[in-house]
Amino acid sequence: MEGRSNLFSLFMFAVTLPVTAVVLIAVAPKLAASDDGRLILVLLVAPLSLALVITLIKIVATPAVRYVRLAWLKRHQPDAEYGVTPPRCKGCGYDLRASPDQCPECGTPVDGMDGTIIRYLIKLRRLDELNRK
Ligand SMILES: [Zn+2]
Numbered sequence: 001m002e003g004r005s006n007l008f009s010l011f012m013f014a015v016t017l018p019v020t021a022v023v024l025i026a027v028a029p030k031l032a033a034s035d036d037g038r039l040i041l042v043l044l045v046a047p048l049s050l051a052l053v054i055t056l057i058k059i060v061a062t063p064a065v066r067y068v069r070l071a072w073l074k075r076h077q078p079d080a081e082y083g084v085t086p087p088r089c090k091g092c093g094y095d096l097r098a099s100p101d102q103c104p105e106c107g108t109p110v111d112g113m114d115g116t117i118i119r120y121l122i123k124l125r126r127l128d129e130l131n132r133k
Helices: 002-031 035-075 112-132
Strands: none
Touching: 002 035
C-alpha cells in the first residue's frame, strides 16, 4: 500500500511537471491573448498545479512526518514490551524485566505469575536477538 502510494506520487510528479511546463511555455502565450484563452489556461493550469503541489507535499511531508514520529518514539519508549508491561517489585516498585526470581534491589521474591511473564519476555528478547543476526 505504502509502495503503491509512493509510485503513484512519482507518476503524478513525472506527468504533471512536464505537462505544466509545456502548457506554460508553448501554449500559454497564444491562449493568454484572448479572454476565453485565459479562462482555458486557468482551467488547465490550476488542477495541474494543485496536483503538483499535492505530490510535492506527499513526497516531502510524508517522510518528514515518519522521521519525526520515529524520533519521538525512540525518545519516549513505551513501558510495554511486546504488548506486555513488565511486572514491578511488590516491595519497592523496581522494574523486574530481567529478574524472574527475586528483586535485585530489595530481595523480595517475585510471585509465580510475574516470574512466568518475566521469563517469557526474556525468551522473546532472545528470539528477537537471534532473528536479527
Ligand atoms: Zn524490590
